Amino acid sequence: MKQRITSDNSSLFSIENNYEQPTLCRATIIVSKSLVNTFFEETAVALKSNIQAYGFQKGEVPVEYIVKQYKINITEHLKEFFFKFGIVNFLFQEMRAQKLLVAGDPRLVDIFLEHDHDARFVFELSVFPTIPLNEWKYFPFKAPNRKNYKDLDRQVESFVQEEQKNLEKHIISDNGISVGDWVNFNVSIVDNAHMFLDERFVQNFWLKLGNEDVEGHLRSLFLGKTKGEDFVVHNKGLQDYFSDQLRACYNFRVKIVEVVPHAYFCFDQFKDHFRVKTNKDMHKKLIEVFSYRNDVSQRLAMVEDAFKLLLSRHRFFAPNHLVLRQQKIILGAIQSNPDYNVYRKQKDFNFWIQQLAEKQVKETLLIDQLIYRENIVVSNEDMINYLNLDKRPRMKEFIYFSLPDSKHYGQEMPLATHELSRVCAREKAINYVIHYLTKK
Numbered sequence: 001m002k003q004r005i006t007s008d009n010s011s012l013f014s015i016e017n018n019y020e021q022p023t024l025c026r027a028t029i030i031v032s033k034s035l036v037n038t039f040f041e042e043t044a045v046a047l048k049s050n051i052q053a054y055g056f057q058k059g060e061v062p063v064e065y066i067v068k069q070y071k072i073n074i075t076e077h078l079k080e081f082f083f084k085f086g087i088v089n090f091l092f093q094e095m096r097a098q099k100l101l102v103a104g105d106p107r108l109v110d111i112f113l114e115h116d117h118d119a120r121f122v123f124e125l126s127v128f129p130t131i132p133l134n135e136w137k138y139f140p141f142k143a144p145n146r147k148n149y150k151d152l153d154r155q156v157e158s159f160v161q162e163e164q165k166n167l168e169k170h171i172i173s174d175n176g177i178s179v180g181d182w183v184n185f186n187v188s189i190v191d192n193a194h195m196f197l198d199e200r201f202v203q204n205f206w207l208k209l210g211n212e213d214v215e216g217h218l219r220s221l222f223l224g225k226t227k228g229e230d231f232v233v234h235n236k237g238l239q240d241y242f243s244d245q246l247r248a249c250y251n252f253r254v255k256i257v258e259v260v261p262h263a264y265f266c267f268d269q270f271k272d273h274f275r276v277k278t279n280k281d282m283h284k285k286l287i288e289v290f291s292y293r294n295d296v297s298q299r300l301a302m303v304e305d306a307f308k309l310l311l312s313r314h315r316f317f318a319p320n321h322l323v324l325r326q327q328k329i330i331l332g333a334i335q336s337n338p339d340y341n342v343y344r345k346q347k348d349f350n351f352w353i354q355q356l357a358e359k360q361v362k363e364t365l366l367i368d369q370l371i372y373r374e375n376i377v378v379s380n381e382d383m384i385n386y387l388n389l390d391k392r393p394r395m396k397e398f399i400y401f402s403l404p405d406s407k408h409y410g411q412e413m414p415l416a417t418h419e420l421s422r423v424c425a426r427e428k429a430i431n432y433v434i435h436y437l438t439k440k
Contacts, residue, residue, distance in 0.1 A: 015094050025127045031119035038197050040115050043074050046248035079111045080243040086203050087121050092418035099372045103128045104322045131369040141437040144301040146291040156286045166264035176224040179211045180262030182387045183222050186255045194232050210412035230255040260387045273385035289397040303400045307363050318361040326357035371429045378421045386424045401426040
């Protein structure tokens with residue numbers, strides 16, 4: 001069964017869904033011929049200064065000649081460029097718009113791209129059958145209690161006071177965007193006259209500014225700047241991220257949309273994230289990551305108990321291939337632990353890894369279904385509130401669904417906004433569940 005759905009940017013992208021099996025979908029994202037041709041020519045223009053050809057001065061080689069002679073190179077470059085620049089964002093956006101319950105991540109299986117033709121990016125999606133949800137808001141739930149040590153209250157008060165001082169320092173000595181900040185930005189490609197190649201082809205990304213030497217190009221793009229700044233730049237960091245296959249140099253137009261400063265933890269964003277109104281309620285919520293029992297925080301125990309309750313009332317099998325994939329992810333994380341060899345020698349080690357993987361797969365499938373059922377929508381403010389928790393090691397305990405991996409070979413790279421939004425929606429959904437289950 002084929003289903004063709006065209007986005008609002010109908011002349012740029014569209015998507016076809018081909019359901020080959022009940023649990024397998026092929027999603028084909030189509031990039032318009034006009035956009036393909038525009039970028040073939042712009043890439044040729046960007047290559048002019050680096051190409052020497054017999055009979056032409058350097059920098060004066062005709063664009064038509066470059067398109068013809070370097071067609072294969074430009075084609076391979078544009079496959080990677082389109083994929084990273086727009087396809088990933090669009091795919092995750094459409095998965096959400098069509099409410100596809102996708103098990104695991106999409107898999108790119110084929111690309112067709114030629115000059116003067118529509119381009120096609122083909123993905124395989126493992127589609128999970130709809131999970132009928134019961135009236136879960138009325139399930140009986142007993143939240144785990146905090147430990148009643150007065151020292152926990154003092155720790156929370158100390159944390160709040162420290163972060164308030166950090167805020168005061170930041171207000172006095174704010175020098176713009178700094179290392180550790182999360183930056184949300186729009187990016188597009190413009191010509192040498194700084195005119196949009198296509199004003200609809202604007203993409204949105206998040207980037208965490210790292211402090212490694214290799215991150216210098218991307219860091220320099222934002223360091224010291226402020227929210228709202230709009231500028232055109234040649235930037236090797238952006239160029240290499242989108243595609244490093246050619247020595248092309250695009251004109252990137254960048255607009256800084258939001259900044260999440262690392263310098264201080266924002267308690268207003270924290271309150272908004274957890275729907276708390278007063279400082280007393282905020283104190284109570286903060287206690288959840290300071291109160292531990294058997295090395296498990298009250299917050300983590302609460303989320304685990306909520307999922308345990310939901311899964312006990314909604315029985316389904318996790319796809320085996322997805323469980324195996326999750327096992328590899330878990331093992332990869334454990335192997336970096338200094339105690340890995342001790343764990344590995346434990347009786348039933350592989351059994352418990354398999355059990356954990358199955359649990360995590362089921363939790364993700366169930367929460368994704370609940371997102372669609374409850375029409376949970378993620379705003380830019382939700383993502384800011386989510387990233388606020390990423391600032392401090394203790395506050396990260398509030399994050400159950402981890403951020404997508406933003407590092408490539410240890411270097412921070414831009415994250416497609418709709419990919420981040422997918423994880424943020426899961427976090428918002430589990431908070432939504434706990435809000436109702438603990439409602440008096």
